[in-house]
Amino acid sequence: MMPGIPLQERGEKAAAAAASAPRRGRGGAVSIALSGVSKRFDDIVALEPVDLTIKGGSFLAIVGPSGCGKSTLLRIIAGLIAPSSGALTLPGHAVGAFVFQEAALLPWRNVQANAELVMELENIPKAERVKRARHALAQVGLEGFERRYPHQLSGGMKMRLSLARAMALRPDFLLLDEPLAAVDELTRDQLQDELLALCRSSGVTAVLVTHNVYEAVYLADQVVVMSARPGRVIDRFDVPFGDDRAPELRSSPEFVSLAAAVSASLRKGRVDD
Ligand SMILES: Nc1ncnc2c1ncn2[C@@H]1O[C@H](COP(=O)(O)OP(=O)(O)O)[C@@H](O)[C@H]1O
Ligand SMILES: [Mg+2]
Structure with a gap:
């Protein structure tokens, strides 16, 4: 693929493509609506028609x-693949950013340069990139680590950097594909609080995919449960805990009972079909 492009540049392009959804401009809190969106890959039905509305500035979790x-x-x-049917409604100006389980950092770039990567490919001027990257790194607690390299970072720090890189783009919507699946439990709890604070303070619309029911209930305003293949939405839960959530919430009876209901739905989706 892409013959003739030097390895380093090719790696940067691939990482940037992975880290950023197509850029569509700037705007306010952005709602996302899916209506009858399905996807087939040849003869595989990956997704049966899905209807979803994600209110601007809200947090949706998919388990x-x-x-x-x-x-x-x-x-x-993200606009990276087209649905086989149905419609995705998203304002034309909306900017998206993607965060994955693998932090997808470039080993030859230091923390600051990694944080600037996606902005670079968006042609944001150097001075602005530096400023935004510094701010985003400080927001995730990486101030003072700008000159370190990825191999010098813990798993949690790599994920913080990956989040900072995404937030530095000032996205309208943030797509999180199991970002915390590989970090230890203590770090994960802490990162959940940081992620929540980042989302609330920026007003970004967030969509998180996770295997972790507790994570879904702790972070989201709405949890959607999908069944085993062919994937479809089998349940939706409104999460009534509001904007200010603290770790104690995890042991409250309301939290425990909602998480149990989501788990039960998930089990049902596994044994059906
Ligand atoms: N590019 C692709 N080509 C063919 N099949 C694919 C492709 N991407 C995903 N699939 C298939 O679609 C189904 C859903 O995949 P995916 O969305 O990755 O599931 P999940 O993220 O829930 O684990 C799987 O059966 C997978 O093998
Ligand atoms: Mg997946």
């Missing part, structure tokens, strides 16, 4: 078994 089409759904929202 479902492996292979049920969660990543496919995110890629459709």
Whole structure:
């Protein structure tokens, strides 16, 4: 693929493509609507028609078994692949950013340069890139680590950097594909609080795919449960905990009972079909 492009540049292009959904301009809190959106890959039905509305500035979590089409759904929202049927409604100016489980950092770039990467490919001027990257790094607690390299960072720090790189783009919507699946539990809890704070303070519209029911309920305003292949939405839960959430919430009876209901729905989706 892409013969003739030096390895380093090719790596940067691939990483940037992975980290950023197509740029569409700037705007305010952006709502996303999917109406009858489905996806087939040849003879495989990856996604049965899905209807979803994600209110501007809200947080949606999607849980479902492996292979049920969660990543496919995110890629459709990002505009990286086209749905086989249905419509995605998103303002034309909306800017999206993607964060994956693998932080997709470039090992030859330091923390600051990694944080600037996506902005570079968007042709944001150097001074602005430096300023935004510094701010985003400070927001995720990486101030003072700008000159370190990825191999010098813990798993949690790599994920913070990946988040900072996405937020530095000032996206209208953030697509998170199991971003915290590979970090240890303590770090994950902490990162959830940081992610929540970032989302609330920026007003970004967030869509998170996760295997972790507790993570979904802790972070989201709405949790959608998908069934095993062919993927479809089998349940939706409104999460009534508001904007200010603290770790104690995790042990409250309301939280525990909502998480149990989501888990039960997830189990049902696994054994059906
Ligand atoms: N580019 C592709 N070509 C063919 N099949 C694909 C492609 N992407 C995903 N699939 C298939 O679509 C289904 C859903 O995949 P995916 O969205 O990655 O699931 P999930 O993220 O829920 O694990 C799987 O059966 C997968 O093999
Ligand atoms: Mg996936």
